[in-house]
Amino acid sequence: MAQNTTDMNNQNTGNPVLSVRNVSMNFGGLRALSEVDLEVRPGEVVALIGPNGAGKTTFFNCITGIYTPTDGEVTAYPKTGKRKRANGVRINGMRTNLVCELGMARTFQNIRLFPSMTALENVMIGRHCRTKSGILGAVLRPAATRREEQEVVDNSYELLTKVGLEKLANEYSRNLPYGAQRRLEIARALATEPFLLLLDEPAAGMNPQETEELKQMVIRIREEFKVSVLLIEHDMKMVMSLSDRIYVMEYGRIISTGTPKEVSEDPQVIRAYLGEDDDA
Amino acid sequence: MKDTLMRYVVKLVRQALVASIWLSFLTLPIMVIRVDTIEQTVTWRWMHLAYMAVGSFVLALAWYAMMDRRDRGQAKKDLETVERVSALSQFLSDPRFAKPLMAFGFLVAAAFPWFFSLYQTNILVSAMIYVVLGLGLNITVGLAGLLDLGYVAFYAVGAYTYALLNHHFHLGFWAVLPLGAVLGAFFGILLGFPVLRLRGDYLAIVTLGFGQIIRLVLENWGDFSYGPSGISNIDRPGLFGINYSVEQATTYIYYIMLALVILTIFVTARLKDSRIGRAWLALREDEIACQAMGIDNTRAKLMAFALGATLAGLMGVVFAAKTTFINPASFTFMESAMILAIVVLGGMGSVLGVILGAFMLMLLPEYLRAFSEYRMLIFGATMVLIMVFRPEGLVRAKRKVYKINVEAAG
Numbered sequence: 001m002a003q004n005t006t007d008m009n010n011q012n013t014g015n016p017v018l019s020v021r022n023v024s025m026n027f028g029g030l031r032a033l034s035e036v037d038l039e040v041r042p043g044e045v046v047a048l049i050g051p052n053g054a055g056k057t058t059f060f061n062c063i064t065g066i067y068t069p070t071d072g073e074v075t076a077y078p079k080t081g082k083r084k085r086a087n088g089v090r091i092n093g094m095r096t097n098l099v100c101e102l103g104m105a106r107t108f109q110n111i112r113l114f115p116s117m118t119a120l121e122n123v124m125i126g127r128h129c130r131t132k133s134g135i136l137g138a139v140l141r142p143a144a145t146r147r148e149e150q151e152v153v154d155n156s157y158e159l160l161t162k163v164g165l166e167k168l169a170n171e172y173s174r175n176l177p178y179g180a181q182r183r184l185e186i187a188r189a190l191a192t193e194p195f196l197l198l199l200d201e202p203a204a205g206m207n208p209q210e211t212e213e214l215k216q217m218v219i220r221i222r223e224e225f226k227v228s229v230l231l232i233e234h235d236m237k238m239v240m241s242l243s244d245r246i247y248v249m250e251y252g253r254i255i256s257t258g259t260p261k262e263v264s265e266d267p268q269v270i271r272a273y274l275g276e277d278d279d280a
Numbered sequence: 281m282k283d284t285l286m287r288y289v290v291k292l293v294r295q296a297l298v299a300s301i302w303l304s305f306l307t308l309p310i311m312v313i314r315v316d317t318i319e320q321t322v323t324w325r326w327m328h329l330a331y332m333a334v335g336s337f338v339l340a341l342a343w344y345a346m347m348d349r350r351d352r353g354q355a356k357k358d359l360e361t362v363e364r365v366s367a368l369s370q371f372l373s374d375p376r377f378a379k380p381l382m383a384f385g386f387l388v389a390a391a392f393p394w395f396f397s398l399y400q401t402n403i404l405v406s407a408m409i410y411v412v413l414g415l416g417l418n419i420t421v422g423l424a425g426l427l428d429l430g431y432v433a434f435y436a437v438g439a440y441t442y443a444l445l446n447h448h449f450h451l452g453f454w455a456v457l458p459l460g461a462v463l464g465a466f467f468g469i470l471l472g473f474p475v476l477r478l479r480g481d482y483l484a485i486v487t488l489g490f491g492q493i494i495r496l497v498l499e500n501w502g503d504f505s506y507g508p509s510g511i512s513n514i515d516r517p518g519l520f521g522i523n524y525s526v527e528q529a530t531t532y533i534y535y536i537m538l539a540l541v542i543l544t545i546f547v548t549a550r551l552k553d554s555r556i557g558r559a560w561l562a563l564r565e566d567e568i569a570c571q572a573m574g575i576d577n578t579r580a581k582l583m584a585f586a587l588g589a590t591l592a593g594l595m596g597v598v599f600a601a602k603t604t605f606i607n608p609a610s611f612t613f614m615e616s617a618m619i620l621a622i623v624v625l626g627g628m629g630s631v632l633g634v635i636l637g638a639f640m641l642m643l644l645p646e647y648l649r650a651f652s653e654y655r656m657l658i659f660g661a662t663m664v665l666i667m668v669f670r671p672e673g674l675v676r677a678k679r680k681v682y683k684i685n686v687e688a689a690g
Contacts, residue, residue: 113566114569125573
């Protein structure tokens, strides 16, 4: 365990896995993001917080290819894969599926599972970009395809065990309880073998106990899969105890950044959350 | 218990009574009053009112009872989280019964032309063509969720490919069959590219337009397609240069179709349970999540369009060879709608459902000919009834149950 921690520290000093420089996003005349800078280093849990409508989800959409930022640079530094390059891969405007293939997998604020597929199949979809059997393989089913298919099933089941859903493997995902759906989304994202996990409000709608379990799970996943995590979250208790660093966003700008302690003492952050103090 | 039953019956009877009184009142002028303008008399046929009232009361009672049963069944199903498997589907999925059943079905199909008339065989060939068309459209609509209302265009492409090549270059059936498939796929991709960004209603409208364009081109470009008069004297499939009668030709085409149907079932069933089939399902369920999970939407969509169109092109060639005459009137929107109805009534995504749907929709109007003018009425009523009582189609698409290697997963 101690070894592990030093590893993590060493990694922290290295290159970032995701670096966002000066990113702006305009929707017509509306400036949703304005010159955002953000960095995620290997093995880190970074949280992005801010009041509703601050632009957090827009930011997520910008770095996962759903939107193309109007301005600025989003660069990823994948550890492996054919797209690995020393100076990183520029991903603004890249197709969403290629961003995922690169190793940045996300979950959604309003859960987006495939409702009439089973939990296991949902995770198996995540394996899609890491497997390659085509039409001919599907029809003729040679040994290689059969092996690949069985590996997909086994890997997916293993991931379900990791998030504690193995008993619900053959259940339609629409029938799962809310908390389980959230965890299933994380398992599905993990199936794509990401180096960076992007969680959009994973604890939304969860009770305190579920939130605590989720927190433990994120910590476990980070250790086990050696992933970095960037999360958007409103639950302050979870954010403060889980993240290594926090970025605070308001009106599309980053207004503060630092460790949880630094951020929570920042007067600008307090003002953003609690409003201006009239007596001052 | 007895009390609730009583109340339930009273409720039903009251509903049916209201419906019957209302309907009797509505039909009063046409059913009861008869005005004779020559004799200047008015006859009141009160017996008709009684017939109407009794008839509508009985029908309404049956209707409400069935609706009620359905609603209660639905409510029960909503409460259950575990999917209920009906006894029939359990029976069908048990390999001990399924294998002999399939073998039996195959034997019946293989022996069919020897025991039944030319007429019956011909009908069955048509039905089988629609089985393959239905399975092809099932890939696009049922699996990938891309509503294609112009599917018949690819069917026309296949048919005209054979007709024109045969007419001008005397190319045989077997040479054109793969060519028809390839051209079908080509047109599938041609349609697929511009509609990649569209979904739902918009996709339906564009594909509808595409189907019309192909038909209009065939109708109006006389130099190329011989216009509405069509192309006749198309060769039947060749059999090592042997000459044979019309009856033998039908039997021959029957066996060709049987082989193609089996091939199609095999291919679509395997595709459905493959990595690509899963990607299609994900695409149908949630396009954004699907792409965010690393599936190339463009590829998956084009593949679905192309594969569906391939089968339609293939069937077009068979159709031209079977009828020996084609014209644009065979490829109207009505055909597209029919094939779509096969997929939807049969059960979207279910291979067995689509097969049953095709047989039902093709054979029912044929065998209802005895009822002459009422046949389309009965046909329509059947379709409405299926949609009301089995909204997911005759056979619900079943998800594959995966075998998990616990040791490997442990």
